[in-house]
Structure formats: C-alpha cells, structure tokens
Amino acid sequence: MRSSLTTKLLITLLGWGIACLMFFPIFWMVLTSFKTEGAAIATPPQLFFTPTLESYAEVQSRADYLSFAFNSVAVSVGGTVLALLFAIPAAYAMAFHPSTRTRGTLLWMLSTKMLPPVGVLVPIYLLFRSAGLLDTRIGLILIYGLMNLPIVVWMLFTFFKEMPNDILEAGRMDGARAWGEVWYLLLPLTLPGVASTGLLSLILCWNEAFWSLNLTSSAAAPLTTFIASFSSPEGLFFAKLSAASTVAVAPILVFGWLSQRQLVRGLTFGAVK
C-alpha cells in the first residue's frame, strides 16, 4: 500500500515535470512578448519586469494580423474538409469491404508520409506555377488536404473498424445504399472519432509551415508566414517575434484546450483497446 502510494507520487511528479518542460517554451514566448526588445535579450533572463504591449502594437502596425488569420482558418478548415471528403469513403470501403490488398494500400498510404516534403517541393512548385495556384488559398487547401489524407484515412479506418458490421448490414437490408449507410448509420455512430480526426487535421494544417512558406507570399499567406516575416534579415527581434507567435498560436491553443477531451480520446483510441 505504502509503496504504491510512493510510486503514485513519483509518477505524478514526473508527469508534472514533463508537462512543465513542454509548456515552458510557450510560457516563455508569451512572457517575452510583453517585454521590451531590450528586456527580451537581457542576460540573465528576467522573470519579473514591467509588462508592455508595445511589441503587439508594432506587430499589428507592420502586418494585417486579421488577413493572415483569415487565411489560416480558411486553409485549415478547407484542407480538413477536403481530406475528410476523400477519407470517409476510402476508410468505409477499406473497413467494411476489404480486399486482399487493403492492408498493403493502407501501409503504402502511410509510407508516403515518410517522404520528406522537400523532396517533392520543386515538382509541386512547378505544377502550382503552371496551374496558377501559387499564393492562392485553393492551392494551399489542395496541398493540406493531400498532406493529411493518409493519417486521416488511417484514423477513420481505425474508428470505422470498431463499428459492428451487423448494423450496416441491417441498414442494407432496410434498403440503404452505400451513401445511406455512411450518412445515416456510420457517421452518426462514429461521430466522436470523425470529430477528433478532424480536430487533429485542423491542428496539423494550422501549424504547417513548410508548404505555406514556399507556396504563398501575401494573398493566401497564413499565420505561419506571418510569424516567419518577423524573423527578418535585419536581425531577430525577440519581443516582436514572440508577440507575433503568441497571436498566431493563441487561437489553436484555445481551440485545442476546449477540444482536448475529444482529441485525447481520438489519439489514444487504438492504444487503450
């Protein structure tokens, strides 16, 4: 009894330790964003200082935050919807009408995630240039949707696998076609799973920087580009960079916090079985 109590205490402390370690950079970023440029690079680092909003004012005067934020929302939601649109039928087919090649197809899809994106940057850039998709939201939505498709299919496949086939068969006997099965039975019953898959995709799109930096400049540039624009050639301005980063991650941070229960359930789904 005693030893298990000690173990519990140790595990709790370890958990808190890791959590603090992971949270610290974000904490420091937020803290720095309220400092003056001078205080931001002071050695030793200052934990206590007089907070100022001057970095935020400076950031907003140099770039239109709202336009970047709108782009971020548009491409994240767009990319996620696009991925779900393709992944739901794909995962349905693989989960309920598997063939001998289903397993292999799934693994192959996942393997495409192991290819470094930079490997296909040039061909994609050229394709985008020819198609007139550079610096367009549509182009970014397309790339984000495709980028997340494998993981979205995998997650949905896992959730769909949990659904008893009997229920879909009963629907089929009741006269439902494939779309009816998906719309009336499969989606309502796996909604928590579909939702957490969507959330994850949303977060991945929001934080994506490689493609947005390379394929957009201004018109379709999301918040990741906005942050990058503050690490300028004139040198690093830590306070301003921190302020920009803070306003960029704030929405998704709040969003993630609100949906954490859903997200954790989704991510640990296969593991706790």
Next chain:
Amino acid sequence: MATLTLRDIQKSYGSLSVIKSLDLEVADREFVVFVGPSGCGKSTLLRMIAGLEEISGGDLIIDGQRMNDIGPADRGLAMVFQSYALYPHMTVRQNMGFALRLARVPKAEREQKVDEAARILQLEPYLDRKPGQMSGGQRQRVAIGRAIVRNPKIFLFDEPLSNLDAALRGQMRIELARLHEELQATMIYVTHDQIEAMTMADKIVVLQAGVIEQVGTPLQLYHHPANLFVAGFIGSPRMNFLKGRVAGLDGTGVAVELAGGARIAVPVEAGTMRVDDPVTLGVRPEALRPDAAGPLAGTVRLVERLGGLTLIHAELDRDGPVIVQIEGSDGTAPHQRITLQVDPAVCQLFDTTGRAMPHLTRHPLAP
C-alpha cells in the same frame, strides 16, 4: 406473399467450398428452419438469400425472378440478426421506421405502420426509448418490429434467440410462432437448436458441412430420419446407437443381434441387406423402459429427475451407454442393476454407410 427456390446454389471462398450444390423449395407462407451444427453453412446460406453474401454458383429465385445479382436493398426481404443490430442512435420508433424513411414513405403513413407493428409486438410503451435502455427481449422485439414494418416478401431470422436466457427464449418461440400465424408470411429461420426447429418449423432443413442431409416436417425427421446424422441431431436427449449385425430378414422386417446377444426384430425394409451385415440400431430414449423381462441388462450410472420426466443414464453390459426416458418421477437409484425392454416398432436401423432403412409403415403424423 412469396416463394423461394434455390437451384444448384454454391458458395466457395477461393478453393474452400462451404455450400455444395444445394436445391430447395420454400412454399408461400411456409416456416422453414435451417438447422445444423455450427459451421455447417446455415448462416452463410441465409446471408446468400439476403444478399449480404455473394452467390458463387446456381440460381436464387424469389417469386419466379432470379435475384442473384440484385442487391440486398432491392430483394424485398427483411432480416433479424442474432445481435439484433439495432441502430443505437435512433429511438425504437426511428429504428422501426428507418426502412420506410429511406423509401420516402410519407410521415403519416410511416407512423401508422410503426404503430401497427408496435401494437402487434406490445412495444407501444417503449417507442421513444433508445435500444440501450431496453432489455434483451425487448430489443429482439424491436428487431422483429423493424422487419414487420417493411412488409417483406420473406422474413429471415439468423439465430435470433441465442442471446436470450432460457425462459425468454421459450416465450419468444411461442411469440414467433404466433407472429407467423398472424402475419401469414414466409419465414426462413436459422438455428443450431433443434428444439427451436422442432417447435416452430413447418419444414426443417438439416444441414451438415454445406450439404442438405434431409428436408421434412419435424415429425418426419423425428420418426423417419434419413441417416445417422439426422437421427442423432434431431431429438433431445439424443437417440441411442447400438452396434449389431443382421441375424435374419423376412417380409416383416430385419432381426438384429446386438453385441450383448439381444435379438430385436425391427419392421424395416431389408433392401440389399444380407445376414451378418454390420448395422447400427437407433433407439430413442423413450423407446426404452425398465422391465425385468427385457433383453438389455446394465448398471445405472446417473439419474436426472426433471419432475415430469426421468432420464436414466445406464451402461449396458456389452452394448455401451444408453439414455432411458420415462414419464413421471421414477425411483431408480444410481449403481443399481437394470434391465430394459425395447419397443422395436419405433427403432431405426442404419447400414454401414449411415443410411436409414425405410420403415414398413409410416408414422401416422409423418406421412
């Protein structure tokens, strides 16, 4: 409502053949039960009829129309699953009305049909509940209600009672029989439980390893089984099988001499049988009774007293174990000696291939 014909139906998964060329006729309004041990292909056959499983060969004909390539949604059949397969996110009313909703039946008509089915199944108080808030028996009734509402050509049941406890199973058996009478519908029912088959069926189809062993009314199968398998499968407790040889034959039947020396004359056609051929004598437990002058002697091993019936498990001196069923409560105690009389008129005789020799006279209820 509908007739069903299976002609040379086959099912195979790759090189593995699970249903081997099967022919069957189901008449309008008939209650047909597929029965057999697990893995015999009965559920696969039902799912092939439903359209949930592809047919590898042969013809499936419903009401004179070939249905092999028609999807389950368009065959006009309804199925009740072993797991009930209710839609957990819908209320009972929505569950039962789902097929009509898909068929775009107007709401008023839909409600009326659901109410009608709910009345037949006494589900009215539960219409606004979700399946999760109901007991197993109630869920089963909802699953049946879902089928009724569709007004299908044929009802298909896949072991619908096997998830219920014994008392409820008995009750649902009666309810299903009543429902069959009330709806006047063609029904096909799959079970591994021969009691369900015996009590509900107009016609039983006994399957083993993807082959039909025998088709007939419950009493035909009971009194005139075609072979050892059917004889052993139908009837509870099981038929006793005793090894012997043909001791003599004439126009009145075949005389069998058992290993223990007892001679029993069974009124069956001898066919091509000759004296000294090895045979198996099949004796129903109720065809045996204790009798001091009986030809079979042994020791009682165990007595099961069910009140109205007594089952005596005895070990015959040289013919192996037998079960004896006597009406009423019997005082026979374990370990005591017992001698048994056989009623030869109801015995079966099987040749070495397991085929039953036909009786000279048919049972009056099993023509």
